[in-house]
Amino acid sequence: MKHNHLQQKILRELLQWIRVERLEAGHKLVTSQIAKQFGVSRTPVLAALDVLVKDDVVHYDKNKGYLLACHYDALDEQLETLPESGLEKLYQSICDNHFADPLGELSESEMMRRFDTSRALLLKCLSKILQEGWVVRNEGHGWQFIEVVNDETAYRESYEFRLLNEPAALLAESFQPDPNELASLIEEQQFIQNHGFEKLSAKELYDANIRFHETIISWANNRFTLQAIQRLNQLRRLVEYRQIETAMSRNIQSNEHLDILYAIQANEMSLASTLLKQHIERARSTKAPSR
Amino acid sequence: MKHNHLQQKILRELLQWIRVERLEAGHKLVTSQIAKQFGVSRTPVLAALDVLVKDDVVHYDKNKGYLLACHYDALDEQLETLPESGLEKLYQSICDNHFADPLGELSESEMMRRFDTSRALLLKCLSKILQEGWVVRNEGHGWQFIEVVNDETAYRESYEFRLLNEPAALLAESFQPDPNELASLIEEQQFIQNHGFEKLSAKELYDANIRFHETIISWANNRFTLQAIQRLNQLRRLVEYRQIETAMSRNIQSNEHLDILYAIQANEMSLASTLLKQHIERARSTKAPSR
DNA sequence: AGTTGTATTTTGGATACGTAAAGTGTAAAC
DNA sequence: GTTTACACTTTACGTATCCAAAATACAACT
Numbered sequence: 001m002k003h004n005h006l007q008q009k010i011l012r013e014l015l016q017w018i019r020v021e022r023l024e025a026g027h028k029l030v031t032s033q034i035a036k037q038f039g040v041s042r043t044p045v046l047a048a049l050d051v052l053v054k055d056d057v058v059h060y061d062k063n064k065g066y067l068l069a070c071h072y073d074a075l076d077e078q079l080e081t082l083p084e085s086g087l088e089k090l091y092q093s094i095c096d097n098h099f100a101d102p103l104g105e106l107s108e109s110e111m112m113r114r115f116d117t118s119r120a121l122l123l124k125c126l127s128k129i130l131q132e133g134w135v136v137r138n139e140g141h142g143w144q145f146i147e148v149v150n151d152e153t154a155y156r157e158s159y160e161f162r163l164l165n166e167p168a169a170l171l172a173e174s175f176q177p178d179p180n181e182l183a184s185l186i187e188e189q190q191f192i193q194n195h196g197f198e199k200l201s202a203k204e205l206y207d208a209n210i211r212f213h214e215t216i217i218s219w220a221n222n223r224f225t226l227q228a229i230q231r232l233n234q235l236r237r238l239v240e241y242r243q244i245e246t247a248m249s250r251n252i253q254s255n256e257h258l259d260i261l262y263a264i265q266a267n268e269m270s271l272a273s274t275l276l277k278q279h280i281e282r283a284r285s286t287k288a289p290s291r
Numbered sequence: 292m293k294h295n296h297l298q299q300k301i302l303r304e305l306l307q308w309i310r311v312e313r314l315e316a317g318h319k320l321v322t323s324q325i326a327k328q329f330g331v332s333r334t335p336v337l338a339a340l341d342v343l344v345k346d347d348v349v350h351y352d353k354n355k356g357y358l359l360a361c362h363y364d365a366l367d368e369q370l371e372t373l374p375e376s377g378l379e380k381l382y383q384s385i386c387d388n389h390f391a392d393p394l395g396e397l398s399e400s401e402m403m404r405r406f407d408t409s410r411a412l413l414l415k416c417l418s419k420i421l422q423e424g425w426v427v428r429n430e431g432h433g434w435q436f437i438e439v440v441n442d443e444t445a446y447r448e449s450y451e452f453r454l455l456n457e458p459a460a461l462l463a464e465s466f467q468p469d470p471n472e473l474a475s476l477i478e479e480q481q482f483i484q485n486h487g488f489e490k491l492s493a494k495e496l497y498d499a500n501i502r503f504h505e506t507i508i509s510w511a512n513n514r515f516t517l518q519a520i521q522r523l524n525q526l527r528r529l530v531e532y533r534q535i536e537t538a539m540s541r542n543i544q545s546n547e548h549l550d551i552l553y554a555i556q557a558n559e560m561s562l563a564s565t566l567l568k569q570h571i572e573r574a575r576s577t578k579a580p581s582r
Numbered sequence: 583a584g585t586t587g588t589a590t591t592t593t594g595g596a597t598a599c600g601t602a603a604a605g606t607g608t609a610a611a612c
Numbered sequence: 613g614t615t616t617a618c619a620c621t622t623t624a625c626g627t628a629t630c631c632a633a634a635a636t637a638c639a640a641c642t
Contacts, residue, residue: 003595006431040431041635120595127418140297140331140604141623161515164459224452228519294625332605354611411625431634432593
């Protein structure tokens with residue numbers, strides 16, 4: 001089996017990034033900058049770009065480089081028909097199995113048989129899941145998959161944690177918004193308010209929502225709060241992607257997001273904190289527990 | 292290289308457990324119960340007990356089983372002269388290196404060379420560290436070791452997180468103390484107040500302190516709070532073990548712990564919450580940042 | 583100066599096999 | 613009816629080799 005998962009991951013992230021940044025045709029794609037942005041060398045970036053050249057999404061001139069050949073919202077189908085890498089397939093497969101019927105306790109060999117994969121790939125995948133926090137190593141042999149945020153109890157817990165920590169983050173002494181990030185969040189939320197429904201998928205809206213919350217938390221400069229919220233959202237993402245979103249009033253949500261961002265911009269932190277608290281409470285009462 | 296790390300881990304934990312439970316000579320050591328308690332099969336427990344039989348710490352009768360042969364506080368030296376397993380040695384070695392001089396970015400091969408170990412053992416160790424949260428996988432090749440709780444900033448962050456979340460846990464609707472655990476915490480803190488200094492090591496006192504806090508948090512039944520506090524404490528443990536404790540007034544601390552436990556026992560949660568808050572604030576001002 | 587093109591080095595994923603250790607089932611002993 | 617003793621199964625660690633892919637270094641181009 002080929003192990004080119006990094007190239008394919010970069011390929012996917014590149015397309016997502018072009019859509020999030022809403023780049024126009026003709027935009028110069030500089031390999032070294034892209035490589036730096038994704039934290040990899042130029043090698044996998046070049047491989048990803050070559051694929052896009054074959055698909056006529058990107059135009060290439062020898063010794064001059066790569067230019068985006070189409071508009072950002074012509075990439076929908078590209079993204080959907082993207083082949084999955086071995087690692088992604090394995091991860092998806094484990095997710096699907098676990099959420100359909102909790103895996104419980106399993107040995108490595110058992111997983112290698114059941115998911116038809118090598119030990120190295122399996123271990124790489126397990127360490128990703130380990131980071132996400134829904135599997136732990138047994139003392140001796142085997143791994144233990146744990147239940148995740150899908151029942152009423154877990155919902156309550158996640159909202160209680162967010163209600164306590166997110167509004168408090170805004171009031172921390174160490175809170176210091178980054179002007180660039182703030183501007184970019186405002187721009188994004190304005191775009192969502194105007195064109196969100198037509199131009200963005202449910203998944204992209206969901207990701208933007210999480211980006212909104214996590215960016216604000218990050219300004220509080222507390223690694224423990226941030227890490228806990230990130231893990232919580234990672235679990236939410238796993239579960240909530242799975243249930244097709246009954247489109248809740250997204251425009252209302254982006255209204256609320258914008259009010260909070262404007263309050264932060266005006267340095268009215270206690271107002272922002274109150275608004276954020278109300279926002280989370282509203283989300284809590286809107287979303288019924290999944291099943 | 293032998294890979295008997297589980298046996299040796301059980302051996303260590305068995306001795307620690309005997310000390311924590313303060314078992315007398317003659318106590319029956321039932322293999323199946325011990326195995327169940329540590330979440331392993333009887334095989335490694337038997338191996339550990341056989342070592343103890345050789346050291347005359349445990350007495351063995353064919354077809355009858357194992358009996359503790361000495362008093363719990365005769366085990367000090369046993370614990371100190373315990374050989375380390377390969378995994379423990381590697382883990383210690385990585386810790387020591389990282390805290391002496393942060394490792395930063397490293398490839399697996401580089402680590403295999405530097406620490407003279409196999410890939411399998413290295414990966415096992417790295418996934419432990421991954422769970423503890425002080426290393427992350429690079430996108431492509433290599434791993435990134437991150438700075439941990441050892442500077443003033445991280446101290447501030449950890450105490451802010453604890454001050455917000457620990458007192459709030461006691462006031463949560465879902466808070467429900469477990470009577471057995473409560474009784475055992477009270478007993479332990481009373482013992483510490485009376486004999487803590489003579490009979491327990493600095494490490495054991497430290498572990499008892501963390502057990503106190505984490506057990507209380509666990510009664511709030513919020514997995515996100517509990518997990519975040521556990522990770523925070525795991526990092527504190529790493530750093531604070533390293534600096535020989537300037538024995539802070541332990542008896543005062545166990546006084547405070549007992550007051551909180553008594554308040555919980557009397558179901559006076561808001562009092563308990565206030566006391567806990569004061570307790571953490573006091574700890575914050577007592578402990579100076581490490582360096 | 584910054585970016586691209588390309589050759590070179592290094593990494594780590596795939597695979598396989600031998601073996602010590604961990605797990606498991608069951609009869610015997612208490 | 614537990615607990616132990618022991619035979620038996622399964623697991624996963626150690627080790628080695630091969631090679632695609634990622635990182636890196638630097639010359640060439642704009």
